[in-house]
Amino acid sequence: MKPPAAAAEFLNQHGWGDAILSPVAGDASFRRYFRVRDGDRRAILMDAPPPHEDPRPFISIAEYLKDSGFAAPGIFARDLTRGLVLLEDFGDQRMREHLDYHPEDEDAIYRQAVDLLRALHQVPAASLPAYDQAQYLREANLLTEWYCPTQRLDVDVESFEAGWREILQPVVNAQNPPVTVMRDYHAENIMLLEDGGFGLLDFQDALIGHPAYDLVSMLQDARRDVTDELEARMLAHYLTDHGKDEAEEFRSHYAILGAQRNTKIIGIFTRLSVRDGKQRYLDFLPRMWRLLEKDLQHPALEPITNWFDRNIPDEVRHRPIPLVNEAP
Structure with missing residues (x-):
């Protein structure tokens, strides 16, 4: 599973240009996920490609949950046109x-x-x-x-x-x-x-x-x-x-x-x-x-x-x- 073509530019724009990407298990949708590693920093890149996916509902509900005191991923960066969102990494312990x-x-x-x-x-x-x-x-x-x-x-x-x-x-x-x-x-x-x-x-x-x-x-x-x-x-x-x-x-x-x-x-x-x-x-x-x-x-x-x-x-x-x- 290769990262989207726009990922490198997106990550570079937001200070993650030297990061290494590796795929993370996804779900039954068109969305794909990649773990982003840059030294001690970790994040998750969500690839939600238009027109199949729209990341805005995820972002809105994540913010609602966090404002209500629940642990939803923080949003580090977003590019809604290309469907790219950089998220807080909750780790692997499901x-x-x-x-x-x-x-x-x-x-x-x-x-x-x-x-x-x-x-x-x-x-x-x-x-x-x-x-x-x-x-x-x-x-x-x-x-x-x-x-x-x-x-x-x-x-x-x-x-x-x-x-x-x-x-x-x-x-x-x-x-x-x-x-x-x-x-x-x-x-x-x-x-x-x-x-x-x-x-x-x-x-x-x-x-x-x-x-x-x-x-x-x-x-x-x-x-x-x-x-x-x-x-x-x-x-x-x-x-x-x-x-x-x-x-x-x-x-x-x-x-x-x-x-x-x-x-x-x-x-x-x-x-x-x-x-x-x-x-x-x-x-x-x-x-x-x-x-x-x-x-x-x-x-x-x-x-x-x-x-x-x-x-x-x-x-x-x-x-x-x-x-x-x-x-x-």
Whole structure:
């Protein structure tokens, strides 16, 4: 992975002309990242090439989070025309890898991550668009747009959308007041910092919406197994200050948003495979189906559970998706 052609000029303009660049693992977008080393100085170069990417939302939300007392990367320099941003380097200690090597820390670290969300939900929400029903529905439809065609399923899209509208309306009604939703809060986007705090990443798609969304994003992680027991303990920890009725409603919304998110991710991971050739994402689909089926057991999901039972039977859910180069 080579740095963008404009990187050398950009870094030279901002006092990093002698720096050495090395690639850093990225995400599923067009963004790329490089570690920048200049003696004892470290930074991260984000390459967010227009028109595919726009770094301005990342910068705006990073500044909001820092102003609110959370650890988002500081912005050292920016060139919005070329999509280059020089960021504070949070190091290599991700929550994911730390727990792989230190599973005994799991409860404490997840509890700290839940406490961070509790704190974020206590501060005024950022000035962002709402996570409204239309957005939830667009995301859920990624399943019918991408996954179902790969399985050659002729599904009832109209009743799919109607079911989601029915179960999502109470969630949307409860988003008052809304909280900031980072939308990708999980073990691969949380950095463990030297001071014992957490550094936040990958929040450029943030909206304002329901507090259960980021919680379920972390506790029903698409890339890391979280046991049912740990999920239950951390959900109970988040709800420590909630009354019985309030907690019951929250758990219902948590299951609905978990199902919506997992439905969306099945669609996204299928799209990454069939459209973009990133077939490694298919490895996550068995976990996504397990998570979705767990959420579908909640009574609040009945209209959508019935749709899945009618349209995507169990044997299909666990059938591999044909690879791009496979004949029909």
